[in-house]
Amino acid sequence: MTTFEEFIQMNEDRDGIRFTWNVWPSSRLEASRLIVPIGCMYQPLKERPGVPDVQYDPLVCRRSSCHAILNPWCQVDYRSKVWVCNFCFNHNSLPSQYNTITEHNLPAELNPALSTIDYTLPRFQYQAPIFLFVVDTALDEDELNALRDSLQMSLSLMPPSAILGLITFGRMVQVHELGCEGCSKCYVFRGTKDLSPKQVPELLGMGKYSTQPQLQGQDGQPLPVSSRFLQPLHTCDINLTDLLGELRKDPSRVAMGRRPLRSTGVALSIAISLLEYAYPNTGARVMLFVGGPCSQGPGQVVNDDLSQPIRSHHNIVTDSAPFLRRAVKHYESLASRAVANGHALDIYSCALDQTGLLEMKNCCDSTGGHMVLADSFNSSLFKQTFQRVFAKDKKGEFKMAFNGTLEVRTSRGLKVSGAIGPCVSLNVKGPSVSDLEVGIGGTCKWLFCTLNPNTACAFFFDVVNQHSAPLPSAGNGFIQFVTQYQHPTRTRHVRVTTIARKWEDSSTGVQHVTSSFDQESAAVLVARMVVYRSGSEEDQDAVRRLDRLLIRLCQKFGEYRKDLPDTFALPENFSLYPQFMFHLRRSPFLQVFNNSPDETTYYRHALIRESVSQCLIMIQPILFSYSFHGPPEPVLLDSSSIQPDRILLLDTFFQLIIFHGEIIVKWKEMGYQNQSEYDNFRSLLQAPLDDAEEILCTRFPVPRYVVTDQGGSQARFLLSKVNPSQTHNTMLAYGVGEAGEPVLTDDVSLQVFVEHLKKLAVSSTT
Structure with missing residues (x-):
């Protein structure tokens, strides 16, 4: 039987989509009790091997308020050649070119394995890029x-x-x-x-009255x-x-x-x-x-006097940035x-x-x-x-699309609340639009001036069915994403992704809903919500909102006895969520200290356009350790991982940092890597360089590359990211021991954060 982890991975590989909840509560009241909203991360142009490209127009439901596209979940009467729309239940006749279909001879759009399909419309011809x-x-x-x-x-x-x-x-x-x-x-x-x-x-x-001579082409x-x-x-x-x-x-x-x-x-x-x-x-x-x-001129951000520095975060907060x-x-x-x-x-x-x-x-x-x-x-x-930017696919075409639109259709009981991504609203109203707005809401259609395979947009949904008349359990809710765009080959392409998820009565099937939680997708959607609001509220207000949401989630899904923190435990598929929030609170998305306004803008821009896996690296960087004791291994993003006889590779998405421990530095200074009898040391030094080069060859944008030593000035890039489990306040003795290198900070550690979270979650007065 497929586990939810395998189901989530399969859907991301096949459709480029990840939901926060993969089983949906059947009423609005139950959905509001989930704390984390129902939403998804969707990559419209994700490269998917095996997705067919058909050379005809999609077949559309004839009901004027629907226009959903034929998909594998539609019921088809092969004898009368009629298909029933799974969004509005309208009966539609199949055109003559579908006369030969049978249960064993299906067109691509009815193949159960093809929930995503590409249509090429050659009759549309556009200008070259x-x-x-x-x-x-x-x-x-x-x-x-x-x-x-x-x-x-x-x-x-x-x-x-x-x-x-x-x-x-x-x-x-x-x-x-x-x-x-x-x-x-x-x-x-x-x-x-x-x-x-x-x-x-x-x-x-x-202009209209131009006196310039008319140019002629080669023809x-x-x-x-x-x-x-x-x-x-x-x-x-x-x-x-x-x-x-x-x-x-x-x-x-x-x-x-x-x-x-x-x-x-x-x-x-x-x-x-x-x-x-x-x-x-x-x-x-x-x-x-x-x-x-x-x-100078319109758009001026600073004057030409070098004695007047460009605005800082402090200037913006105090409203003393005159050009802003x-x-x-x-x-x-x-x-x-x-x-x-x-x-x-x-x-x-x-x-x-x-x-x-x-x-x-x-x-x-x-x-x-x-x-x-x-x-x-x-x-x-x-x-x-x-x-x-000009990378090409296997067919030699640019990996970019132009002037695209993305429309979302939902089935009964579900509406779309909004989107957060590199897009703008087209203000298209319809039966799929919710009154509750999250991000860019009030519409079911958005414009993407450009797209690439890495572009990911967050969508939020609202269960509108009332608690007094819940949807039947085990039934399916449907969402269809229709992306139209100008392909570099100057043709019009339409990509249709139709997904289905089960409805569940949370009062009786709460375990099914709980086990369907995707903590990684949820962390990214919550991060986008907080960053999207950051332009209109104080950073500390954003952090407090994040903390309140985390406490409520732990109270809802944790197992504990009132006022006994030691009894608190989260389900396995929730266990990493608190540490994601811990690192998000410390990240440059919310903490502007030591970053310029331009840097903060750059970091936040990346978060609202990248995929789940890339956004998670931004929120909680990945740390690898290299030693003589075995192959490279991922280690905790913690100061205890900084050991004198190890090399660390830290990937923050924006930076790649290779960090040499104290003993490694001494061996390098003694030139052991240049002696034939120390080939293993030379190989140890080379291993993180090779792994970093592999990341540098695929990442966009290319990260900043830093090679530093323990005690070096650039070691601060790594020390600022690790959990400060060992600080100058907690060291019992001078120097660095087995516990790792102390971090000079007053920030609380993950351990203190989690202990305080447990106390608040189990408190009967919270």
């Missing part, structure tokens, strides 16, 4: 040279049909023509004045007026390569004690205006490469315009100081664009991450 580079030239020469090399490299990774454009900015903004032979030509805009969406095409000579046909700025790679490859090669540092003079003048806000505004005029409602990416903060609100409003308006046309905005921020990611976050969060934070354009972190 569009990439508009927006490049900061107010950089040092070394930085600009490194960025230029990466941009030229990216041209070799794109298909010849890809459409490209180039905008550069410093004090002024330049929109470059790509069709000029023998000379470079660009239109220059002031960086202090924002232009309306109608003004930009007029000033670029693309003699007239090209659109925008083709002077946006051209297929096969026609502009040489010109664009030359333009990138000629990029020079912004010539504007920078006085001593001043910042370079950057017009990031105006440059982005012009880029969006250009695309929305030339390619409205078409998949496109605006790729912003910025090496410093916007210091206007900048946020400007970038929010740009994000709204991009979303209205299905365009994504990527931000590659590479600088030692902040660049304004906090203000620009809606440009990425709403459009689903990438947000990458690095110290330099010359770093391997940026170079490898940028190269991985």
Whole structure:
């Protein structure tokens, strides 16, 4: 018999979906008593081997309020060729092409093993992928040279049909023509004045009264007026390569004690205006490469006086960040315009100081664009991450989709409350929409300007059936996810995932509901809920809400006797949840100390778009130990795991840290690894390097790579993540013993946290 653990893994592999509860209570009252909401993490484009791709339209229920798609749970009368919708129970006739189906000759969409199926609609033809580079030239020469090399490299990774454009900015903004032979030509805009969406095409000579000569393609046909700025790679490859090669540092003079003048806000505004005029409602990416903060014009986040630092968390809390609100409003308006046309905005921020990611976050969060934070354009972190944006699948196609929509349909008794992910609401009302909103709610359809196989969205559901008339036990509730998107091959694809879960009367079958709990998925959904609300509440309020939810969950599902903490015990499938919450409370998602606002924004952006497994690594990092006593093994994320004769590999998703113990460091300094009789020591040193390299080759974005020694300055990266079971306050003797290295912190340990949790959970007064 399949266990729930195997069932959860099978559904993730097959459908890219994980639910918090895999058996649903049959009434709203019972659902509210579960504490953790019914929800799921869904990866719309998860790579699934064996998913068929059929070349015809999906068969849709004819009821106007339903439109569910034929799926394996529909009842089919093979004799009369009628199928019954499992969402609204409407009877629908099968079209003539289904006349030959029988119980033993089923089409793909009725195969019980295919709860996910892909449809390709070849009659829809779209433009090739569009990439508009927006490049900061107010950089040092070394930085600009490194960025230029990466941009030229990216041209070799794109298909010849890809459409490209180039905008550069410093004090002024330049929109470059790509069709000029023998000379470079660009239109220059002031960086202090924002232009309306109608003004930009007029000033670029693309408006109604344009006097520019009409360009012609290789076949003699007239090209659109925008083709002077946006051209297929096969026609502009040489010109664009030359333009990138000629990029020079912004010539504007920078006085001593001043910042370079950057017009990031105006440059982005012009880029969006250009695309929305030339390619409205078409998949496109605006790729912003910025090496410093916007210091003039709309979107300004700091002035050009170096004696005035960019805003900190303290400035934001005390409302002493003078540019913050206007900048946020400007970038929010740009994000709204991009979303209205299905365009994504990527931000590659590479600088030692902040660049304004906090203000620009809606440009990425709403459009689903990438947000990458690095110290330099010359770093391997940026170079490898940028190269991985253009990764291709086995068919040689980009692993990205454009201008997608995702619609959720639910069966009787269940409604969708909202979503948290890199999407925006399309405000589509319907019978599947709940009055209770969580995240982006009030709709059953969301827009994803771009998607990739790693994109995961959290969905929350509301059981609406009343307690007085519960749904029959052992019956199924159904949810259907319909994702439509523009494929890189310029065709329309539809991916349909239909899932079923059992209803259960919690008053009699509470054990079935309890055993169906997925603590990993629940931890990620709760983390997303808290982070989503973090923009509108104090961080300490978020932590308190997290604590209250954890206490209520332990009171509901723990086994104990009142006021006796030693009797407290959680079921096995709940046992890890408290430590997930412990590490979440200490994580950079909620603790902003020692992080800049840009770093906090970057961390939170990653949490709301990655899969369950990747988000869990962010919440509770993975620690591996390497020693002479056996193969590498996972160890507790605890200070007791820091031993002098071991090497540790810590994966926090954002960082990969190799940590050498004190004895290992001494042996390295003595050069044992260079002596043939110590081959085992050389192999021990190499093992974590090989494992780290394997992670670096697959992770997106590429994590920061740190190799440090015990007692070294960078050891703080590891010490800040481990559970401080041994601190300077608890050490009985000087130095490090078998208990591990003490951590200099006043934070409570996991053991103290759990003991206090037990007392609160069993207390009769809580």
